[in-house]
Amino acid sequence: MSRTPLPYSKVLLDHFRNPRNQGPMEAADVVAKAGSPACGDMITFYLKVAGDAVERISFESYGCAANIGTASYLTELVAGRPLEEAWKVSWKRLSDDLGGLPKVKFHCGILAVGALQRAIREYYRARGAVPAWIPPDLTEEEKNAQEEEELACSIEHKLHP
Amino acid sequence: MEVYLDLENATPLPEPVLKAMLPYFGARAYGHSALTHRIGWEAYAAVEESLGRLALALGVPPEDLALTHDAVEAANLAFEGLILGRPIKRKTVVLSSIEPLNILYAAENLERHGFRVVKVPVDGEGFVREDALAEACTEDTHSVAVSWVSHEIGTIQRLDRLSAIVRERAPEAYFISDLSDAFGRLAFEGSALPIDIGLVTSYKVFGPRGAAALFKGKRAKLKPLLAGPYSTQPLWPGDENLPLLVGFAEAAERAMAELSARTAHMRRLRDRLVEGLLAIPHTMLNGPRTERAPDNANISFLGAEGEAITVECSDHGVYVSSGSACTRRMLQPSHVLLAIGRKYEAAHGSILMKISPFHTDADIDHVLKIFPEAIERLRKLSGFKEA
Known part of the structure; x- marks a missing residue:
């Protein structure tokens, strides 16, 4: 008899139970966070870059099983891949690969993508050479992460000024 | 089990x-x-x-x-x-x-x-x-x-x-x-x-x-x-x-x-459960210690998100619910926990458990065995720093 909540696929649960590339990375070239403990969802990516490609990537996640599983899966997907390719991974792709996230968990997938894009943008920004494939305006996923953070801050502030 | x-x-x-x-x-x-x-x-x-x-x-x-x-x-x-x-x-x-x-x-x-x-x-x-x-x-x-x-x-x-x-x-x-x-x-x-x-x-x-x-x-x-x-x-x-x-x-x-026998039994097991879980660092009891229903235990675990706790516990045969936003369709944490002044992070990491007259000491032993491991694993994933 299954003990696992229905809406999660086997792939996602496997990543939740056995997360890949987990933990902080001391030698990281860039570290980016998205979300906040107040949102109940926070992802941090650590990236080591070599020749415009992801040499190593790791993550930390404070969040639900979907958040943890998605972040873990994303690290596996982009490890060793060119940064441009990593930038272009959509949350829809993640959701599809993970057997379809339940609708209420879409934002977890979006947050993971937003956090990774933040890391890549920050990596190039710090080096003063942003490639043409990174648009000047924030992507939908980056905006989503920002909105979630702002919302959580404003509610938390109203409750506990 | x-x-x-x-x-x-x-x-x-x-x-x-x-x-x-x-x-x-x-x-x-x-x-x-x-x-x-x-x-x-x-x-x-x-x-x-x-x-x-x-x-x-x-x-x-x-x-x-x-x-x-x-x-x-x-x-x-x-x-x-x-x-x-x-x-x-x-x-x-x-x-x-x-x-x-x-x-x-x-x-x-x-x-x-x-x-x-x-x-x-x-x-x-x-x-x-x-x-x-x-x-x-x-x-x-x-x-x-x-x-x-x-x-x-x-x-x-x-x-x-x-x-x-x-x-x-x-x-x-x-x-x-x-x-x-x-x-x-x-x-x-x-x-x-x-x-x-x-x-x-x-x-x-x-x-x-x-x-x-x-x-x-x-x-x-x-x-x-x-x-x-x-x-x-x-x-x-x-x-x-x-x-x-x-x-x-x-x-x-x-x-x-069976009211008096049931409540005495529930209270004893509930107290064991609460005491055992509060021994995990960075936890807090939600609600009063006395003037409290004999079956109710509600505890917040900082640095671990409630929905993830419910999934992790479920993998070990312990079924609990959470006041986290992520376990609810409306994506808002429990209004009750916010009303008693809990911060969002505490509400997101909250777990609600109730003891029945049919639970046993062995049940509580099992819960107290798996919970510290579950919380430790999730805190490790989140990078929670113990102050």
Whole structure:
């Protein structure tokens, strides 16, 4: 008899139970966070870059099983891949690969993508050479992460000024 | 080993209750209680007998009882039934800010009749602030709802004092109390409680899901929300669900007959559970230590998100629920935990557990074995730094 909540696929649960590339990375070239403990969802990516490609990537996640599983899966997907390719991974792709996230968990997938894009943008920004494939305006996923953070801050502030 | 602690949302059905119900799914499954033949009379007798047993367990006259199919229906019948029963000009409903969602939604549904809902704050342990209640009760107050026992943090309200405040400030207002978490946990006689309407739910006394009841005092005049040819239930017309009613009565009777033994057992196991879990660093108990329902345990774990805790525990055969936004479709953390002043992170990391009379020490041993490991793993994933 299954003990696992229905809406999660086997792939996602496997990543939740056995997360890949987990933990902080001391030698990281860039570290980016998205979300906040107040949102109940926070992802941090650590990236080591070599020749415009992801040499190593790791993550930390404070969040639900979907958040943890998605972040873990994303690290596996982009490890060793060119940064441009990593930038272009959509949350829809993640959701599809993970057997379809339940609708209420879409934002977890979006947050993971937003956090990774933040890391890549920050990596190039710090080096003063942003490639043409990174648009000047924030992507939908980056905006989503920002909105979630702002919302959580404003509610938390109203409750506990 | 499996330990089911999510008794807030559904409860297992004890064997004797199932046995009492079975004939009414089989040989006695038919017969309409409103018809004049032997089979109908027998069905009618079974309804009456069950209502009588339920009334006795609640300590109310059977004629004051109305059956519904669940707590949502009962709450809607209470609020809207009062409005239909006696049209009056007062248009404010006062609620504690930690009411269960069936009460909250039913009250807010009155906004379509031009009512407004005022929520009274509670203190850090969930006790209704008496000064705020006094202030909220005015000549416009139609009704006041405060659950005797909080479904989520177990706070036992001082019902006498709250009712006295309402009587003094708004003498005509009705006092509604959801007793679902008091029934089978506290000793009481329904008709002696200082309330006008009380609500109870079958599954919370280990009866079947799909049955609930409302009882009303003499002041409360209710009218049904639904129109239909009723059988025995003028306030909730339609067919009674006889097997579930029989099960509810059986479960209620057992809950009251064994009340002191059950509560002592639940309290002892609950205290073990709470003590064991609070030994994990960076945890906090939500709700009071004393003046608390004997079955309720609600603990926040910092640095671990509640939904992930429920999945992790589920993998180890322990079933619990969380006040985290991520376990709810509306993506807002528990309004109860926010109302007692918990920060978002504490609400997101909260776990609600209830002990039944049927749990054992071995169950608690298992929970206390797997929880520290679960929290440690999730905290490692989140990079939680112990201060």
